[in-house]
Amino acid sequence: MITYTEEKNFTAKQVQALFLSVGWVSGQYPTRLHKALMHSSTVITAWDGDTLVGLARVLDDSELVAYMHYVLVHPDYQHQGIAGHMVELVREKYKHYLYIEIMPEERKNAAFYQRFGFQVMEDGVAMQICNFEDKR
Numbered sequence: 240m241i242t243y244t245e246e247k248n249f250t251a252k253q254v255q256a257l258f259l260s261v262g263w264v265s266g267q268y269p270t271r272l273h274k275a276l277m278h279s280s281t282v283i284t285a286w287d288g289d290t291l292v293g294l295a296r297v298l299d300d301s302e303l304v305a306y307m308h309y310v311l312v313h314p315d316y317q318h319q320g321i322a323g324h325m326v327e328l329v330r331e332k333y334k335h336y337l338y339i340e341i342m343p344e345e346r347k348n349a350a351f352y353q354r355f356g357f358q359v360m361e362d363g364v365a366m367q368i369c370n371f372e373d374k375r
Contacts, residue, residue: 241293241321242286243328247277249284253291260313264371280305283328285312285321292316295325297333305333307341326355 251273258266265272276282276296285293293312299305307329312321333339341357342365343349349359 240287241316241319241324243283243324244286245281245283247282249273249276249282249291249294254294257291257294257311257313260315261311263311279308281329281332283325285316285325287316293321293325295322295329297329299333299336303336304338304340305329305336307339309344322351323355326352330355 251269254272254276255266255269258272276294279296280299280301281295281297283295283297284291291313293310293316295310296308297305298308307326310322310325312319330339339357341352343352344365349357353359
């Protein structure tokens with residue numbers, strides 16, 4: 240049975256394993272990743288016993304905008320509704336905000352978020368500066 244929590248009771252090793260399981264480069268920076276998650280507004284985690292199997296991270300300004308930075312689920316646990324449940328938990332928590340935003344880093348993921356009411360911004364464009372060469 241999968242359990243969900245907003246308690247930040249995860250270790251750097253647990254989040255590293257989850258992020259590397261889906262091939263995300265941030266998993267190569269476990270100390271920085273853990274620190275970032277610990278300082279995030281909301282982190283919803285999904286657990287199978289003591290195994291971290293999913294995570295959703297939200298940054299918010301406490302009133303107007305909540306930015307769901309990412310949602311990820313270990314490949315062994317995908318297609319079981321875990322990501323969708325975490326998105327619904329985010330939507331419920333931030334239902335009084337004017338905006339809940341997400342920027343899927345891969346175009347193919349947009350359809351997943353559209354199922355939960357997210358819409359592509361008509362004139363929106365993603366922008367980014369990558370500092371991967373910085374110290375770990």
